[in-house]
Amino acid sequence: MRFFSVYDVIFYVAKERGHSEKDVYAFFRKFKIKKKDIEEYKTSGVIPSDLTLIDAILSYTEMSMIELELKMGRIPRGYEKVFIDKTKDIADLLSKNKNETYPILNINVPPFFETELGKLYSGDCVELLKQIPDNSVDCVFADPPFNLDKEYDEGVNDRLSYSDYINWCIKWLDECVRVLKPGGSLLIYNLPKWHTYLSNYLDQKLNFWSWIVVDMKLSLPIPNRLSPAHYSLLHYVKGSKPKTFNNQRIPLQTCRHCGGEIKDYGGYKSKMNSKGVNVSDVWSDIYPVRHNGSKNRKFNELPVKLLDRIISMSTNDNDIVLDPFGGSGTTFAVSELLKRRWIGFELGNCEIIKKRLTNKEKDKKLLEKVYKEKNKLFPDKVKELRQSNGFWLSEDF
Template sequence: MGEKNLKKSPRNKTIDFNLTEGHEYADRVVDAREVQDYKDMVDKTINGDTFETVKKIPDHTIDLIVVDPPYNLSKKYHGHTFDKMDMEEYSSFTRKWLEEAKRVLKPEGTIYVCCDWETSMVMGPLVGEIFQLKNRITWQREKGRGAKTNWKNSMEDIWYATQSDRYTFNLDEVKMRRKVLAPYRDAGKPKDWQESEKGNYRDTSPSNFWDDITIPFWSMPENTAHPTQKPEKLIAKLILASSNPGDTVLDLFLGSGTTSVTAKKLDRHYIGIEQNPLYCAWAEYRLEKAENDRMIQGYADGVFWERNTLAAQKTERTKKQES
């Protein structure tokens, strides 16, 4: 038999280089042990243990924290393994980093914590104990295999909390553009909706259920080989709602860099901490690409679009390339 052809299709944009191939990006990563001052952390990808590295961030300096911690599942992460804990141990692990998050968050700051259905039972009560709990967002994760002896897991949670009663929430920045299927007119004019050559639509206020998220796949430029990568569109909603341009966004478990990349695209500062050096290199590669490409799939014209309605976004991309 001949050798298996492992060459990727030209359309396959998945980021999956090793540290040798990506040495120039690995060289840009900051070793946590070399951080001497807070300014060494801003707009940087930092490779190190989260619990040790976060201690170098001064009290009350972060505007927004977005955290996608390891779910309590035994899982391999390219040379690193997370072993499932009992609930008491996982609760202790979670409390430890939540308390550090509270210390570094500004009095008017916000935190979002991602989790699956099972860890949500631990996360919600702890987040509510340490912060002021505002809501639970549930989003549809449409990708994944079915289960033979259980219902397929296609939903995940994000717990939304603040440090105090003073916090940022930019409602107009996170409107959802939806098609109007039964348009109502008043005196012949559209009522509470807009008419365009591309169809009828209404910009609606977002709820705490999101069914418009596409999980990154092989032909999307943001896609990496990270097993639990979050979409830029998902994180963009959190950043736009709960921070302002120039604010600093912290991710304590950066993974392949989605929070930092999305923050950069939206003109925020970022700090990303990740223990896996390979994922840090992937993050730096993505950050370099974000210098010239600020597009976020599913977000255009200042609104979020329903899934698989990309025509307007492609038009917007063409306009920017021609300008």
């Protein structure tokens, strides 16, 4: 059984002992602890800072502090390094029960919307993240507001001071690090400016894996500055290496007019993989969702191709993907189509996401279009163009 709060642990013990709710609160009154003091932690995964309350909880449950933290699904304080160093031993121990089923993680508030594969919650991500058990999520993808003073939905503040924005990011990052399984991947999509700070902080918590440049030539020139032409995607791993890394392959870059390869591979043509070339850490084939007819909301929206690459690269079927900033729901839509389980939060308009997940045809067609070019050295149209102009194909070798 998984526990999310000290309240859960208290009443689990009470049930085991046959104690009523009245019995429980009578015991805590001896410590001058009121009912409301305990119920304050009913929907919170944090450990109380009040030492009197902690002593009373340990006394009632007859547990040590380490036992309490383990019951809550946490790594006991001070043991994080031991846990990470022993991930293989722990994984071997857990893998002995291969028939165990893993339901979608539950939170002590009703979901706004749910499918067979995932649950969407409406609310502040920092508070909702606190209810997720430690080491329970395979991949976290986060696309937070960029603090550019954009107009989002009511309740979403995109105009914080420099320090307030960084401090807010650290709050949800700490929770994301906590909920990741050993070997799990954390990927964050943001401006390079903010990533210089976030990367410096995450270097103390996780293992740096990649700084991915996502080429997006959209911005207008800025006086006395280089023109912004990319977003960055940070990839960090909990532990020494990712438990899942599925290599992604894309077509060889060719001229759109004649079909000839742009880079000369010389005598290595015969060694080219027929499924395409390895994706590098510069993604120049991802294009923004520009047309209003393709958007699910009026704000910026991430392309299906971007999320397919991220989720396909860092997870396998049935893994759990967490997105604390649901936005238009691209992460959840792609997770559904790729048969990944998911959990999501959104502070703004959740109806947009619900509508999108209820009507999957548009996303299905977009994903089919992505896969027409994925894992192919030359897409069909490029192959025809190359044949007509006498260029080599992988079948020639």
